Amino acid sequence: MTAVTAPAPALRRPAATGPSLARLTGVELRKLADTRAGRWLLITIGLVAAVIVTVQIFVVEDAEQTFTAFFTPALFPVGLLLPVLGILSITGEWSQRTALTTFALVPRRERVVTAKLAAVVLAALASVLVSLAVAAAGTLASRATGGAGAWTLDWHLLPYAAVFQVANVLMGAGFGLLLLNTPLAIVTYLLLPTVWSILAAMIRALREPARWLDTSVTMEPLLSPGMTAGEWGRLGVSLAVWLLVPLVAGLVRTLRREVS
Amino acid sequence: MIEVHHLTKRYGPHTAVEDVSFRCEPGTVTGFLGPNGAGKSTTMRMICGMTTPSAGGATVAGRPYRELPNPGREIGVLLDASAQHAGRTGREALTLAARTMGVARGQVATKLDLVGLNETAARRRVGAYSLGMRQRLGLALALLGDPRVLILDEPANGLDPEGIFWMRGLLRDFADRGGTVLLSSHLLREVEAVADRLVVIGGGRVVAQGGKDELLAGAGTLVRARDQHALRLTLDRAGLPATAGTDGGYVVRAEPEAVGQAAADAGLVLTELRPAGSGGLEQLFLTLTAGASTKEAVR
Numbered sequence: 327m328t329a330v331t332a333p334a335p336a337l338r339r340p341a342a343t344g345p346s347l348a349r350l351t352g353v354e355l356r357k358l359a360d361t362r363a364g365r366w367l368l369i370t371i372g373l374v375a376a377v378i379v380t381v382q383i384f385v386v387e388d389a390e391q392t393f394t395a396f397f398t399p400a401l402f403p404v405g406l407l408l409p410v411l412g413i414l415s416i417t418g419e420w421s422q423r424t425a426l427t428t429f430a431l432v433p434r435r436e437r438v439v440t441a442k443l444a445a446v447v448l449a450a451l452a453s454v455l456v457s458l459a460v461a462a463a464g465t466l467a468s469r470a471t472g473g474a475g476a477w478t479l480d481w482h483l484l485p486y487a488a489v490f491q492v493a494n495v496l497m498g499a500g501f502g503l504l505l506l507n508t509p510l511a512i513v514t515y516l517l518l519p520t521v522w523s524i525l526a527a528m529i530r531a532l533r534e535p536a537r538w539l540d541t542s543v544t545m546e547p548l549l550s551p552g553m554t555a556g557e558w559g560r561l562g563v564s565l566a567v568w569l570l571v572p573l574v575a576g577l578v579r580t581l582r583r584e585v586s
Numbered sequence: 587m588i589e590v591h592h593l594t595k596r597y598g599p600h601t602a603v604e605d606v607s608f609r610c611e612p613g614t615v616t617g618f619l620g621p622n623g624a625g626k627s628t629t630m631r632m633i634c635g636m637t638t639p640s641a642g643g644a645t646v647a648g649r650p651y652r653e654l655p656n657p658g659r660e661i662g663v664l665l666d667a668s669a670q671h672a673g674r675t676g677r678e679a680l681t682l683a684a685r686t687m688g689v690a691r692g693q694v695a696t697k698l699d700l701v702g703l704n705e706t707a708a709r710r711r712v713g714a715y716s717l718g719m720r721q722r723l724g725l726a727l728a729l730l731g732d733p734r735v736l737i738l739d740e741p742a743n744g745l746d747p748e749g750i751f752w753m754r755g756l757l758r759d760f761a762d763r764g765g766t767v768l769l770s771s772h773l774l775r776e777v778e779a780v781a782d783r784l785v786v787i788g789g790g791r792v793v794a795q796g797g798k799d800e801l802l803a804g805a806g807t808l809v810r811a812r813d814q815h816a817l818r819l820t821l822d823r824a825g826l827p828a829t830a831g832t833d834g835g836y837v838v839r840a841e842p843e844a845v846g847q848a849a850a851d852a853g854l855v856l857t858e859l860r861p862a863g864s865g866g867l868e869q870l871f872l873t874l875t876a877g878a879s880t881k882e883a884v885r
């Protein structure tokens with residue numbers, strides 16, 4: 327026995343391992359929903375799908391009220407809101423300056439960005455499930471109100487819808503990473519298709535490039551019956567330009583940027 | 587343990603931090619002092635990997651910050667109490683950090699309690715917090731992973747006198763249990779009560795550093811005479827560098843004995859003669875950083 331009594335509890339040894347990517351993704355998913363703004367964005371996305379399906383019940387011919395007819399139209403407005411989710415998940419860290427805390431806990435910024443991308447992709451996939459659920463509810467309602475309510479679904483639509491929504495949310499995230507500013511990223515993202523169509527309408531020389539670069543044109547076949555090889559090619563080119571380039575350039579910018 | 591080697595940060599032609607080096611040992615509180623714009627925050631951000639230095643480097647617990655696998659468990663960082671999402675509750679902000687670090691959920695309530703944020707405060711959104719409450723939340727966040735090192739940028743800002751007293755006790759206790767603390771301030775009085783060591787920075791450079799007692803001892807002699815004017819002339823004649831203090835006396839960069847001898851030779855009646863102590867350090871702080879803060883005002 328030593329003469330010295332036990333000292334005050336010494337400061338504990340730290341854990342040697344860092345947080346796994348799964349843990350970080352879980353944290354980022356939580357961040358999507360733990361503020362009032364975030365929660366309302368998610369609720370709005372669900373509501374928009376529900377409203378569209380409700381409208382369908384009233385406006386679409388009874389005989390055409392199939393599961394597919396309820397499923398597809400709701401994907402477009404949801405696909406418009408998902409990029410906003412992608413943008414906010416990235417830019418929120420900078421506009422609210424929480425990057426200071428986030429990067430203090432995870433100084434390898436690329437891990438944070440990867441976790442954020444994983445979180446918004448999961449959210450996009452979940453939105454497809456919500457669309458399916460809402461379409462199913464619509465089909466049941468259609469049966470009850472005298473519509474056809476047929477349970478027909480073109481099964482290829484499911485992976486296509488997933489690609490559609492994941493591409494949308496990642497494009498938003500890419501714009502957010504590149505611009506690191508919420509209003510700038512949202513306005514730029516939403517204006518882009520409009521600018522394309524205006525320019526393509528005015529300038530003849532832009533019409534052919536627009537077929538390859540305007541994502542609102544290249545992504546549309548995803549939600550119609552069948553995709554041709556040419557359509558996949560054009561989709562790939564447009565996504566390389568509007569998804570891959572902003573993501574990579576944005577990642578470089580985020581890794582280098584000074585946090586203050 | 588924090589080690590800073592020749593840290594330099596340039597923004598274009600402007601040098602914010604130039605060749606700053608110091609060490610913070612376990613069991614000590616180091617006060618990082620300087621006027622606003624002296625480079626304190628930039629230096630701390632470089633230590634924490636938020637800003638890439640132009641030259642030099644820093645290690646915490648033996649490694650560069652960015653190479654620490656789970657820094658929250660080794661270093662508690664509070665760089666800016668206002669940098670919290672206004673829409674999250676205080677509890678949620680801590681919960682996110684606890685999940686990231688892999689800290690038990692019970693620690694969130696424990697640390698909130700430790701910094702004096704009660705149940706009601708924890709449920710409120712951070713946007714509704716006062717600056718003092720944000721500082722307490724930031725401190726809870728820094729302490730959440732039970733680290734051995736604390737890096738705090740102006741943690742006393744916005745705290746009331748009771749809060750400042752409480753924080754001193756907390757930091758002192760942390761250091762006494764073997765922890766390392768680096769805290770910055772632009773107020774000497776604020777840190778001298780708790781710091782063991784001081785690093786004084788002005789215009790991006792370290793202008794003085796050392797043990798607090800050592801710096802206080804080297805702060806000169808305070809002298810006061812019935813005839814202040816004659817005293818001034820006597821000091822000048824004896825070649826003793828003197829500056830007028832804030833309250834009428836002179837702070838002389840010399841030993842009390844030399845000052846007393848000069849006064850006796852001139853036949854002056856002294857009313858006060860003692861080591862300048864903290865008053866002298868303040869004087870030193872002011873003179874050392876005066877040029878820098880003037881530059882800051884103009885910039």
